[in-house]
Amino acid sequence: MPLQRRIFIYGAVFVSMVSIIIGISFYFTMSDAIEQQIGNRALNIAVTTANRPDIKAGFEAEDPHQALQPIAESIRKEVDAEYVVIGNHEGIRYAHPILDRIGQKMVGDDNERALLKGEAYVSKAVGSLGPALRGKSPVFNDDGEIIGVISVGFLMEDISTIFYEYTDNIAFIVLLAIGLGIIGSTILSRNIKKVMFGLEPKEIANLFTERSALIESVREGIIMVNAEGTITMLNPAAYEALSFPESKTLVGRSILEVLPNSQLPQVLQTGERHHDRPMIIRGKKTIVNRIPIMVNDKIAGAVSSFRLQSDIDQVAMELSQVKKYTEALRAQTHEYKNFLYTISGLIQLQSYDEALQLIHSETAAHQSLIQFITKRLQDPYLGGIVVGLFNRANELNVQFILDEDSHLMNLPSHLEKNLFVSIIGNLVTNAFEAVESLPEEDRKVRVFILDNGEEILLEVEDSGPGIAAESLPHLFKRKFSTKEKGRGFGLTKIHENVQDLSGTIYLEKGDLGGALFIISIPKGGIFHGTDN
Template sequence: MFQLVVIAIVLAAVAAVSVTQSTDEFRDVRGQRMIAVAENLASTPIVRDRFADPFAAQILAPDVDRAVALSGAGVAEIADPAGVVRVSTDPSRIGRTLDMTDSGAPRGRAWFGDLDIDGVHSLAGQVPINDINGVVLAVVSVSERYPSVWQLLSGAGERLLVYLGLGAALGTMASWLLSRRIKRQTRGLEIAEIASLAEHREALLHSIREGVVAVNNDGLITVLNDSAQALLDVTAGAVGRRVDDVDLDPAVKEFLSSGGDGQSDVVIVTRTRVLALNRRAATSQGRRIGTVTTMRDSTELASMQGQLSSHKSVTDTLRAQTHEFANQLHTISGLVQLGEYDSVHDFVGALTRRRAEISDAVTQLVSDPAVAALLIAKTSLAAESGVALTIDGDSHLSALDPALSTDVITLLGNLIDNAVDVSEGSPEARVTVHLDDAEGMTVTVTDSGPGVPEHLREEIFARGVTSKPDVPGGRGIGLALVRLVSAQLGGTVDVTDAPSGGACFRVNLPPARLADHA
């Protein structure tokens, strides 16, 4: 309907222009014609001789009628200088006053223009009848009514009417075809229905808990719901910008920009969150239009996984100690059965001294009981795997606030577990721990494993991967958790090559944040 209205307006505008042009042309051409007829009538000898005669209306009637008949005019009149009509082709107008307000004829000049004659809009031409001295004696006026709009359109030519009709037909057909195409593409939905669907889509998209990010083939972000804005710490202004131009975590930016036609799942650890991302290719009518990535905040889940790992570590430690104690009890039982009581005394004393040495070696350097207990337990667990866990003699750690102690245990436990795993089976398998709280806190764990390839040193903390090829799917959530806890404490974690081979993981925590935490 809107297209049809536009077509009607265009056709009306064309018709209006045509009417205006025809009117102007009629006024110019016929105006000059009316002046010529009036001049011809004014120059007739009988008119000049008898226009003042009392019976001029009857005497000059044939001449004015002839002028009208030959020119196609409507009314021909002769009036005195005051405008009183003396002769007219319309007898009813004799004695009336001719409108000469805008005319130049009373001042001796020929003139043509618009007049209202008996309520009819007309085009008139007026010329004066002068004496030998130039004095105006009378005025001859010849007028013709303006044609109707239809007459003007008809006068513009039959082709114009044909063109207008053809334009209307073509415009109507084009509007109908356009309407069908739009309905087909919008599945028959009207504008209000489309707007309603778009509003519902936006409301649903922004109300779901999972973050949603859509990226087109050119790398532009096209959709970014409220949850994604919160998880990625960006604003809605990122929509319409390239992924590379948005301030995102490098690992997230790389994942969103990498594209791919298949489905991809990954865990990415930012500075403040653990995000589980799923990316799928988006297609429309069989054509790839970009990717859609959904994301969930797995920070709490990662923390729970870390706690479960800690509990598993304690369970493994207890299992190792149970196995060790069972072997020792079997030995003592055998010695008792053999009556070697002195050997039993010596064996128990040796066990006590060794246990005391391990405890003393840790507690002399580490004053926090929870951290010390973790190191003692990890020492026994590492020994069962054939790995020697030692505490650097230069280490020092004071008693910590319980909340901070829990975070340090998480950091240290995951780093030691990772180091023991990679050192197991290596020549002179050894893991060394160094703690320093002189300025802030530094936790350093060095292993004798194969080390971490340089190209994985950033990714190993971000994506939940591991440098150990024999671990299916990677077990790097522990290292990701180390990075997350370090960031929450305002610190950093990095990995380098150890001087004696293997990898060296170092966590640095600033003193200011530690004081705030305490």
């Protein structure tokens, strides 16, 4: 059954039951009150009548019936009672609304307290006229002796009629309450459905489960705060990024208490969105996104997602390496296609000696490079990028010089090889671009790699125009480039990678006439600073 219908039914049934119970309780309470009021009225009339002098005098008359009957009837009509009965000390009637019953003994067996004990009281008994509520009072003579009893009665049937007169009003009130309850249940069920965005409880439970699983599965840290800046949710990645154990309770604490430099309070105040903002979180470089949570056009909270800069750099590095390897393979494929086309043409022209000479020459050049790398650069990462860059240089008609003094057996295990590959690839790619506008015979790029035992030296030199002096202060800034707009990431990445490796960058004018980048990476990981 849909939630809205269930809320309506439960609310309507509950209100109806409460209204009916209240109506019944009110009916019985009112009935008891009316019955008590009529009983007290009967008692007061009986007591007042018993104390009248003419009543006492009537008992002393020669014919008490003739003296008391008119008085009793007068009182009955005046107070609208069903009967006013007067009896002697033996319970024999002197006055009664029905004359035939005068002289007979009073019915009901409830006169003993009045005749024997002299008490005035209210009793409920079945008299000669039927069940009645009666007020009883003894009659005393001047000597204080009990000479008779006064009984004033109201039939229960008449009292019930009085009750029934109020039943319609009670029923109307109950029905009105039920009607208002049904209307209220309808409004409540609709409002609850609206607040819950029209979703059923099962759907909400599924969404909550899916949301929890999704938040816990993402690798980005996520922190959510309410409008007061109190943390309401963190995922495991956030605990890891903040270097907090998951057993430490952060939910319920102020975001400024956990992260004093957080800008989430600013987002809560302004509603501004922050995208890809750099931030230092507990000593770690991160990229942060912050967005406000809007409910009915009001800021109800904010959520922040962040990722460690090192993770992003690693992904970018891997993509950059894949791109470089792809370009290198494409260059090699293109170069060999040209080589095969040339051989095919020479064979078709029957220039067999020239074809053999070309094959031997190409094989010797590649064999020489492979042998040099195998002996002097045994690290597969560096060897692979050098071979790829060599093929790319052939495609661009650039003379690629691998310094014969280069020597590096293996990179230390504690130094990230990806960073070395990225540094060499970006420097050589920039060198290729620096010489691309020169005549083919002047396009030269030299690479030198050396492990001297204490540090690893990387040199990349080109024969280009070099770097202008006015560009030096901005050389390693993000998006600064001496080329067209939209560039300026390569040198920035080189600078960051060298810093991560605790290395040093030197820039000089090389022997080839262009820029000479010298990078020193300490094998012990000691930070020396950076020179631009």
